[in-house]
Every structure is written in structure tokens, then in C-alpha cells.
Amino acid sequence: MVARKRKRAGRNSEEGIPSPPGYSAIPIKFSEKQQASHYLYVRAHSVREGAKSNWPQKRTLFILNVPPYCTEESLLRLLSPCGPVQSVELQEKPDLTENPKEPKSKYFHPKPVQGFQVAYVVFQKPSGVSAALTLKGPLLVSTESHPVKSGIHKWISDYTDSIxxxxxxxxxxxxxxxxxxxxxxxxxxxxxxxxxxxDEEGWVKVTRRGRRPGLPRTEAASLRVLERERQKRARKELLNFYAWQHRESKMEHLAQLRKKFEEDKQRIELMRAQRKFRPY
CATH class of the missing domain: 1.20.5 (Single alpha-helices involved in coiled-coils or other helix-helix interfaces)
Structure with a gap:
């Protein structure tokens, strides 16, 4: 039994920290009080052959599983020992577009991404990526010299920054x-x-810019436009009046028909009561 336990322990020590294929795991902790470690999975950023990328090749480190309390400033401080860092950017998901990125706005995109994120860290030299892949932890996100706000202090800071x-x-x-x-x-x-x-097929593109620019309206032309608008409104009101009158005439005609129907019923009843011929 003792030999089996030793064999299992040795196998775990040889395997090391589990990580996805192609990634290296870096353990981090929020502070010294935290006992369990969280793992960042890192690899050198690369794209398929022939594809373009917004991030420079061989100098960009791609990071998965970034916790919410780990900010861009924290990543910059944790990875600075590996070499000079050019930029750090957190995103909700990996960047798969090949278009040039527009600069972010501080005021028109104020909502931060909730939950775990991914990060792109660009070093000034390729040696920074190699050094980051061999980092050993655990690394501390919040220290006495560089504390990370949490709880009510973070809420107050976020509210102050939102103004x-x-x-x-x-x-x-x-x-x-x-x-x-x-x-x-x-x-x-x-x-x-x-x-x-x-163009190649002989077609010529025609746009509105090719037309003669319109002349500014004179006072007489403006008065004519206003008069046409007034006549249009008056004609519309007249049509509405005729429609109302037509509805009223229909209702009156129905009332007269109902009245005549009642009178005819009374006349028939009277004729039946006055007839003298009774066969039985």
C-alpha cells in the first residue's frame, strides 16, 4: 500500500499543473491570505498562415481565464519582470477580426465586462513572451504597495469614475x-x-453630386410654397368634413328605415284586426 501511494504522488508531481494543450499555467492569488491559487493559461499569440492580426507576432502574449479582480494595471505589474510591456488589453472574448481596431472611448463605452476575460499583452521584445511562458507562481495580484480595491471600496471607486x-x-x-x-x-x-x-464593363457611375445645385428660394417662391401647403390642408379638412357628413346621412337613413318598418308592422296588425271576412 505504501509503494502505491508513493507511485501516485510521483506521477502527480511529474504531470505538474494541468493546462489546456499548447498553454502554460501561471498560478496567481488575490492576496497572501488566499490559500487556493487561480491559474492563468498563457501562450504566444499566433494566427494561421496568410491571416492578418491586430496584434504583432512573436511579441504578443495571449492569456485565458483572467479573473474579474485582475485589471490591466495588475497584469502590467505582474508581467513587467519579464520585460518592458508595450500595452495590455482585456477583452470579453478572443479577437478574431482582421480589421484595424478603433480606439476605445472612456465615456461612451463605460460598462466593464463582467466575469472572466481574455487578455493580450504586447511586449517590446520577443524575449518578454518567452520569459512569461516560464513564470513560476504563485503571483500576488494585490499587495501592500499595490493594493487592488474590492467590496465597497471598489463600488465607490467605480461610481466616482463613472462621473x-x-x-x-x-x-x-x-x-x-x-x-x-x-x-x-x-x-x-x-x-x-x-x-x-x-468601369471595366463600360458603365458610368452617376450620383446626386453631378446635378446642378439648387438655387436658393426667393421670398415670392417661399410664399407660393406656403400657399400650396395651406390649400392642401384646407382640401384635407374638406374631405374629412364630407366623410363625416356621409356618415351622418347613412345613420339618418338607417333610422328612417327602422321607423318605416315599425309603422308598416303596426299597419299590418291594424288591417288584420279590422278585416270582416271570417271563414270559420
Missing amino acids: PDPEALRVEVDTFMEAYDQKIAEEEAKAKEEEGVP
Whole structure:
């Protein structure tokens, strides 16, 4: 029995920490008081051949199973010993798009992702990814020098951060509108360049921009438009009046028919009562 126990213990020590295929496990703890460890599963970020990615190859570390209490600042502090970190970004799920990413807004996307997340950590050198894959834990997320807020303190901090700074909000809105105006101007310039140029099949694209610009209205033209609108409203009111009158005439006609029906019934009853011929 003793030999079997020793054999099982040795097998567990050889296997080490369980992790998904292709990933390395890094144990972390929220603080020194926590006894059980949580595991981050990390690997070098890679995509299939021929596909594009928003993250630089050989310098990006992909992390699974990031707990809610682990912030971007915490990951930056935990992985800084491996090498200079360029950026850290948390997401709800892995990024599979190949389009360029738009910058995040602090004010128009305020709701954080609830639950466990994934993270992309970009190092300045590829050696940072190699060093992160060989990290041994457990690593502490919250320390005395870098405490992580939890409980009521985190709720108060989140509420304080939810109140935007008016000046910073104005700057962000102005920046967004400038970028939007520039994008519209580029699209209009591109449309003007393509207008009138036949494509491969000989078709010519025609847009509204090719028409003659409309002349501004004069005072007399504005008065004519207003007069047409007034006549249209008067005609609509007249049609509604006729419809109401038609309904009233129908109701009156039905009332007269019912009255005549009752009178005819009374007349028939009277004629039956006055007839003198009685065969029996």
C-alpha cells in the first residue's frame, strides 16, 4: 500500500499543473491570505498562415481565464519582470477580426465586462513572451504597495469614475467629430474622382453630386410654397368634413328605415284586426 501511494504522488508531481494543450499555467492569488491559487493559461499569440492580426507576432502574449479582480494595471505589474510591456488589453472574448481596431472611448463605452476575460499583452521584445511562458507562481495580484480595491471600496471607486470630466468629454467629442468630418470629406472626394469614369464593363457611375445645385428660394417662391401647403390642408379638412357628413346621412337613413318598418308592422296588425271576412 505504501509503494502505491508513493507511485501516485510521483506521477502527480511529474504531470505538474494541468493546462489546456499548447498553454502554460501561471498560478496567481488575490492576496497572501488566499490559500487556493487561480491559474492563468498563457501562450504566444499566433494566427494561421496568410491571416492578418491586430496584434504583432512573436511579441504578443495571449492569456485565458483572467479573473474579474485582475485589471490591466495588475497584469502590467505582474508581467513587467519579464520585460518592458508595450500595452495590455482585456477583452470579453478572443479577437478574431482582421480589421484595424478603433480606439476605445472612456465615456461612451463605460460598462466593464463582467466575469472572466481574455487578455493580450504586447511586449517590446520577443524575449518578454518567452520569459512569461516560464513564470513560476504563485503571483500576488494585490499587495501592500499595490493594493487592488474590492467590496465597497471598489463600488465607490467605480461610481466616482463613472462621473465624466466635462472638459475631457468635450475634447473627446471634438476629436471624434473632426475624424468623422475628415472621413466624410475623403468619401466625397473619392466619389467625385470616380464619377464619370467608366468601369471595366463600360458603365458610368452617376450620383446626386453631378446635378446642378439648387438655387436658393426667393421670398415670392417661399410664399407660393406656403400657399400650396395651406390649400392642401384646407382640401384635407374638406374631405374629412364630407366623410363625416356621409356618415351622418347613412345613420339618418338607417333610422328612417327602422321607423318605416315599425309603422308598416303596426299597419299590418291594424288591417288584420279590422278585416270582416271570417271563414270559420
